[in-house]
Amino acid sequence: MGRWVENDAAWYEQRMLHCQCCGRMIAKHIYREEVGGAERTFCGEECAQLYRDYVLPERGENYRPPADVMDLYDRLMVK
Numbered sequence: 217m218g219r220w221v222e223n224d225a226a227w228y229e230q231r232m233l234h235c236q237c238c239g240r241m242i243a244k245h246i247y248r249e250e251v252g253g254a255e256r257t258f259c260g261e262e263c264a265q266l267y268r269d270y271v272l273p274e275r276g277e278n279y280r281p282p283a284d285v286m287d288l289y290d291r292l293m294v295k
Contacts, residue, residue, distance in 0.1 A: 218249030218264055237263035237271060252277050 224243050233242045247258040251268055256276040258264040271279070282288070284287045 218247050218258070218261065220236055221246050221248055235259035235263050243281040 217266045223233060223242070223246055224233065233246060234240065235242060235258050237258055242257065242259050247260050247264060248255055249258065249264045250256070251264065252272055256264075256267070258267065
């Protein structure tokens, strides 16, 4: 079960937090939940659920897209 916390950064700080599922930048209200043995940051409960149900089983815990992902995308797209 996760919990909502508030970003405690002062108004002049540039602390950027991103959802670990969708990548959206989170300004003020952060949903924190322990998933896969580590506490993770999400933009909401829906992203936490998606991360548990899809991202971890399909991609694994430390998935990062390959460096040439845009080249692969361009090559596979119908022109």
